[in-house]
Amino acid sequence: MIYLDYAATTPLDSRVFDAMLPYFTETFGNPSSTHRYGQKAEAAVETARETIAGILNCRPDEVIFTSCGSESDNLALRGVALAQRKQHGLRRILTARTEHHAVSKTAERLQAEDGFQVEWLAVDEFGRVLPEAVEQALSPDTALVSVMYSNNEVGTVNPIPAIAEVCRRRGVLLHTDAVQAAAYLPVDVQALGVDLLSLGAHKFYGPKGIGALYVRKGTPLQSLLTGGKQEFGLRAGTHNVPLIVGLAEALRLADLEREERTARLKPLRDHIIGAVLEHIPNARLTGHPIERVPNHASFVFKDVDGNLLVNLLDAAGFACSSGSACKTGNPEPSEVLLSLGFPREWALGSLRVTLGLGTTPEDVEAFLSALPGLVQKARDLSGVK
Numbered sequence: 301m302i303y304l305d306y307a308a309t310t311p312l313d314s315r316v317f318d319a320m321l322p323y324f325t326e327t328f329g330n331p332s333s334t335h336r337y338g339q340k341a342e343a344a345v346e347t348a349r350e351t352i353a354g355i356l357n358c359r360p361d362e363v364i365f366t367s368c369g370s371e372s373d374n375l376a377l378r379g380v381a382l383a384q385r386k387q388h389g390l391r392r393i394l395t396a397r398t399e400h401h402a403v404s405k406t407a408e409r410l411q412a413e414d415g416f417q418v419e420w421l422a423v424d425e426f427g428r429v430l431p432e433a434v435e436q437a438l439s440p441d442t443a444l445v446s447v448m449y450s451n452n453e454v455g456t457v458n459p460i461p462a463i464a465e466v467c468r469r470r471g472v473l474l475h476t477d478a479v480q481a482a483a484y485l486p487v488d489v490q491a492l493g494v495d496l497l498s499l500g501a502h503k504f505y506g507p508k509g510i511g512a513l514y515v516r517k518g519t520p521l522q523s524l525l526t527g528g529k530q531e532f533g534l535r536a537g538t539h540n541v542p543l544i545v546g547l548a549e550a551l552r553l554a555d556l557e558r559e560e561r562t563a564r565l566k567p568l569r570d571h572i573i574g575a576v577l578e579h580i581p582n583a584r585l586t587g588h589p590i591e592r593v594p595n596h597a598s599f600v601f602k603d604v605d606g607n608l609l610v611n612l613l614d615a616a617g618f619a620c621s622s623g624s625a626c627k628t629g630n631p632e633p634s635e636v637l638l639s640l641g642f643p644r645e646w647a648l649g650s651l652r653v654t655l656g657l658g659t660t661p662e663d664v665e666a667f668l669s670a671l672p673g674l675v676q677k678a679r680d681l682s683g684v685k
């Protein structure tokens with residue numbers, strides 16, 4: 301079996317596992333306890349926070365640990381929206397249909413149940429939010445703009461520094477979902493110019509069930525979980541010490557090995573894109589041809605059932621996905637692909653191939669040998685010529 305679905309999740313790096321191990325057993329204290337068991341655990345949490353802050357280029361007390369990327373997105377949107385309304389009477393949220401559901405569904409809920417107004421930003425044919433679109437949509441009652449750093453379905457990288465420049469000039473807060481991007485792109489929050497940034501460890505060889513949110517000092521934010529005073533009062537709940545240690549170690553390695561990982565995977569990705577477009581009829585690349593994360597290739601095939609294709613690939617020994625992992629079994633075309641302007645008969649035939657640390661050139665060759673026949677088979681079985 302060959303795994304080509306690293307955008308859905310990645311295996312835990314054994315070096316990260318080793319760093320986490322002692323915190324499951326020996327160093328098991330509650331960081332909130334005042335005795336030495338607690339102090340040792342607290343030291344591990346604070347060291348992890350400093351490591352992450354070093355990579356984000358921020359202060360340690362601007363890093364909030366959460367349970368996952370989704371929670372970070374929820375805390376950013378809901379936490380800022382509620383605080384902005386309370387403190388400044390602001391009620392408008394700007395985001396895009398291309399966002400992960402952790403952002404788009406949260407925005408929809410804020411509109412449906414909390415009286416906020418959501419403005420959906422225009423995207424170009426590659427799924428990019430351009431700074432001009434943000435500029436046009438900004439208004440004096442905008443509470444928050446949320447634009448993802450890189451897209452999980454089509455791999456496109458958004459021009460965050462240029463969007464941040466527009467937001468800054470107009471005095472509006474900007475959140476970016478960097479859950480997918482952090483594996484390959486720099487996450488220096490000063491260079492990006494963002495006020496909030498979401499991370500999730502399992503997308504960069506860290507453990508599942510842990511995330512972080514960068515919150516620039518002074519940003520209005522209301523906590524969503526009430527209880528203890530953990531995380532500066534912004535996220536109650538006993539710290540998950542081993543997972544926090546794992547998040548920091550995984551991010552440290554991603555940062556340290558960024559160039560090396562990119563240099564190895566980018567040519568493999570470009571080889572896949574070139575071969576698919578050359579050898580498979582009625583195939584199109586989705587997302588931006590250049591401004592995309594280095595491990596990501598995504599396509600649509602006309603008149604193919606994408607879920608069927610993924611099942612045929614699975615039977616042939618290849619694990620890929622059709623759009624976002626969260627949409628498995630859903631026969632509706634992806635909202636992301638529709639918002640990029642793909643007609644239904646194209647959008648239903650989506651395939652995402654994402655590479656990672658375990659991918660070899662032989663894996664890629666085996667995949668490229670199998671794919672054209674399987675697309676043809678899926679096309680035949682889909683009953684449309």
Ligand SMILES: *Cc1c(COP(=O)(O)O)cnc(C)c1O
Nearest residue numbers: 368369370400402452479480500
């Ligand atoms: C995976 C992902 C999320 C959700 O992160 P979890 O840690 O799985 O909750 C959010 N946004 C993007 C872009 C993602 O790829």
